[in-house]
Every structure is written in C-alpha cells, then in structure tokens.
Amino acid sequence: VSTEGEQCGPPASPCPPGHGSCPPIVVWDEPFFQGKRHEFSTDCYSTPERGFSTVRSFRIESGAWVGFEHCGFQGQQFVLERGEYPCWEAWSGSNAYHVDRMSSFRPITCAEHGRSQLLLFEQENFQGRRGELSDDCPSLPALGWGGSAVGSFLVCSGAWVCSQYPGYRGFQYLLESDSHAGEYKHVREWGSHAQTGQVQSIRRVQQ
Amino acid sequence: VSTEGEQCGPPASPCPPGHGSCPPIVVWDEPFFQGKRHEFSTDCYSTPERGFSTVRSFRIESGAWVGFEHCGFQGQQFVLERGEYPCWEAWSGSNAYHVDRMSSFRPITCAEHGRSQLLLFEQENFQGRRGELSDDCPSLPALGWGGSAVGSFLVCSGAWVCSQYPGYRGFQYLLESDSHAGEYKHVREWGSHAQTGQVQSIRRVQQ
Numbered sequence: 001v002s003t004e005g006e007q008c009g010p011p012a013s014p015c016p017p018g019h020g021s022c023p024p025i026v027v028w029d030e031p032f033f034q035g036k037r038h039e040f041s042t043d044c045y046s047t048p049e050r051g052f053s054t055v056r057s058f059r060i061e062s063g064a065w066v067g068f069e070h071c072g073f074q075g076q077q078f079v080l081e082r083g084e085y086p087c088w089e090a091w092s093g094s095n096a097y098h099v100d101r102m103s104s105f106r107p108i109t110c111a112e113h114g115r116s117q118l119l120l121f122e123q124e125n126f127q128g129r130r131g132e133l134s135d136d137c138p139s140l141p142a143l144g145w146g147g148s149a150v151g152s153f154l155v156c157s158g159a160w161v162c163s164q165y166p167g168y169r170g171f172q173y174l175l176e177s178d179s180h181a182g183e184y185k186h187v188r189e190w191g192s193h194a195q196t197g198q199v200q201s202i203r204r205v206q207q
Numbered sequence: 208v209s210t211e212g213e214q215c216g217p218p219a220s221p222c223p224p225g226h227g228s229c230p231p232i233v234v235w236d237e238p239f240f241q242g243k244r245h246e247f248s249t250d251c252y253s254t255p256e257r258g259f260s261t262v263r264s265f266r267i268e269s270g271a272w273v274g275f276e277h278c279g280f281q282g283q284q285f286v287l288e289r290g291e292y293p294c295w296e297a298w299s300g301s302n303a304y305h306v307d308r309m310s311s312f313r314p315i316t317c318a319e320h321g322r323s324q325l326l327l328f329e330q331e332n333f334q335g336r337r338g339e340l341s342d343d344c345p346s347l348p349a350l351g352w353g354g355s356a357v358g359s360f361l362v363c364s365g366a367w368v369c370s371q372y373p374g375y376r377g378f379q380y381l382l383e384s385d386s387h388a389g390e391y392k393h394v395r396e397w398g399s400h401a402q403t404g405q406v407q408s409i410r411r412v413q414q
Binding site: 090137139143 | 267286287288290292298299343348349350355372373375376412414
C-alpha cells in the first residue's frame with residue numbers, strides 16, 4: 001500500500017514473465033496491437049525506411065518519447081509517456097487535422113518530472129511580462145496570464161509540453177531544457193508546424 | 208515579475224475596461240465566437256431549451272466547468288477550465304466519435320487545485336491494490352501502476368479528471384469529492400457513457 005503523493009501502487013513487472021528485457025517502444029502497423037510488430041530502443045528517423053509505412057498502435061514500456069507526423073522529426077508532435085496507445089485517438093489529442101501516422105520518433109532525454117522549471121514571456125526574445133512554472137498548468141488564464149498567447153519560453157530544467165487550448169488539448173509542442181539551451185525565442189522555434197503562439201496549458205513531461 | 212512556482216504573471220483584467228462584471232461562461236452558436244451569443248452564470252440543463260441548438264465556441268471567464276454531450280448532464284464529459292475554446296477541437300480532446308455539440312453544463316464547485324487528493328483501487332468497491340495521488344499523473348504506468356485499468360476511486364478532496372490514454376487523451380471522466388461522498392465504486396459510476404475501466408492518466412482540476 002503506497003501513501004506517497006506521487007506513487008501509485010507497487011511497481012509492476014513491465015513485461016510478462018519469461019519475456020526477457022523489454023524494448024522501450026513497440027509498434028504495430030494495425031490498431032489494437034495487431035499486424036506486423038517492431039521493437040525500437042533508439043531514435044527512428046523514418047518508419048517507412050524501417051519497413052513501416054504506417055504506425056497504428058504502440059506501447060511505450062519505458063521513458064518518454066516524442067512522435068512526429070513526418071520523417072526527420074518534422075510536422076505535428078505527439079508527446080508519448082509510458083502506457084498503451086491502441087489507436088490513433090490515443091496519441092493524437094484533438095489536433096485540427098487527422099493524421100493517421102507517426103513517421104519518426106525519438107526519446108525525450110531531459111524529462112525529469114520532479115525537477116522541472118520553465119519561464120514564459122509575453123513577447124518573443126524573452127521580452128515583456130514573464131511568469132515562472134514548476135508545476136503543471138491546465139489553464140494559463142486561471143493563473144492570471146492575460147491573453148491566450150505566449151511569445152517565448154526559457155526551459156530551465158526538465159521537458160514540458162505546451163498546448164493550444166486549456167486542459168492540454170489541441171496542438172502540442174515539446175519544449176526541452178537540453179534543446180538549444182532551452183531557448184525558444186519565437187513561435188517558429190516550437191516546431192516545424194507551429195503557426196500560432198496560442199498557448200493555454202503547459203505541463204511537465206513524465207519520464 | 209513573478210517568481211512563485213505556480214503563478215503566471217500579474218493577474219490580468221478578465222474583461223475589457225468598461226465591460227462591467229463578467230459572466231463565468233459565454234457561449235456562441237458558431238465557431239470562433241461568431242453568431243448568437245449567450246451568457247451563463249449557473250447550470251444549464253439543456254442548451255436547446257435556452258434557445259441554443261448548438262454550442263460551437265465559448266469562453267470560460269472564471270471557475271471550472273464540465274460540459275456534456277447530452278441534456279441533463281449525460282453522455283460524454285468535457286472538463287473546461289478557464290480560457291478560450293474557439294472550436295470543437297478545443298474542448299473535445301480526442302474522443303473516439305465526433306460530437307459537435309455541448310447540450311448541458313454546470314460548474315465544478317469542489318475543484319481546489321492546491322489541495323486535491325484521491326485514492327485509486329485495482330478492483331471495484333475499493334478492493335485490491337491501491338494507490339494515492341496528490342499531484343497530476345500523465346502516465347499511471349510510469350508511476351508503477353500495473354495494467355491500464357482502474358476498478359474504483361475514492362476522491363478525498365478537490366476534483367479530478369481521469370482519462371483513457373496517457374497524456375490526458377481519449378474519453379475523460381470527472382471525479383468530484385462532493386459527489387456521492389467522492390465514492391466511485393465501479394466504472395459505471397464515472398459517467399453515463401463510461402464503458403471501460405481503462406484509465407492511464409489522472410489530473411487535478413484547476414478552479
């Protein structure tokens with residue numbers, strides 16, 4: 001029985017007995033863990049080049065990962081923590097256009113849930129009014145952040161995902177402390193598909 | 208300049224000057240805050256009965272609310288914290304079937320972000336292995352909760368939203384400390400549309 005704030009029951013065996021060591025991520029080319037299966041333990045620059053034209057379900061056994069719509073870590077981003085993702089709805093969030101594939105992915109190496117800190121700024125290049133976060137924020141407006149946009153971020157530690165709408169809905173953008181010194185000076189630096197500085201929720205990534 | 212962990216800049220004026228007091232929730236019958244507009248400060252049992260056949264965008268000015276697919280607080284649930292929701296994707300999350308309406312809604316009165324606590328149990332009726340949470344959890348598997356299902360909940364304080372998939376994706380279910388004593392003995396008690404005990408992420412609601 002656990003009574004610690006963040007712990008949830010005794011650690012479960014990550015894999016069935018006799019399975020040996022578990023790869024961090026297992027993907028299938030059909031939903032609900034059907035069809036052809038492939039295991040990965042490092043970056044995948046292009047799933048088609050590894051023999052997978054589509055990824056329709058997967059399971060993350062360890063660590064936190066980020067998947068991308070296009071090869072080469074481009075396009076929409078999907079932050080993926082440990083668990084089961086049986087179909088597209090499980091990882092897509094509520095993105096405005098349907099993308100039924102994940103063409104590249106890599107680990108999020110700097111994620112550190114218990115020690116994450118980020119600064120946000122009203123304007124680009126760290127100008128204007130600023131705020132500081134060390135906890136998840138499902139609604140920036142509820143904490144007094146005027147307006148629904150952010151101009152720039154400075155990630156001091158850990159990894160964060162910021163989302164377009166409250167409650168972590170809409171497009172999501174990964175912000176990492178070990179990516180170009182944690183500096184995100186302009187909306188264009190949040191990702192190749194980022195078109196708006198609209199951010200209404202931000203949270204820490206759980207490794 | 209704010210340096211507190213959870214604060215985000217100085218409190219902004221919630222409404223433009225000269226606007227007077229702001230209603231907690233404002234809805235429009237077209238996306239992007241167009242069309243006919245209506246203000247609410249309490250429960251709405253049926254938006255059609257109030258002259259709204261559809262709700263396509265809204266803005267939450269204060270408090271936390273929960274919206275429902277059907278009248279009478281039935282069907283899919285949408286937890287709505289303060290902010291702007293310009294279109295269906297902003298509040299729907301990644302629910303498995305498209306629902307372009309919100310037919311009833313009410314405030315979440317027991318939400319208390321800084322003081323929320325919940326117990327979760329492997330089996331229904333509070334049986335089996337248990338865990339305790341006082342912080343957001345984007346991945347129950349990452350914290351050692353074996354399997355992807357929860358049997359029952361006991362909400363000690365605050366309000367929580369549990370989601371089907373990691374990262375708060377998929378169907379969401381509101382769990383309140385002031386609703387039948389915070390006891391959710393079986394998946395059927397999480398909501399009229401709840402069909403699965405699959406829960407892989409849980410977080411506190413921000414008032």
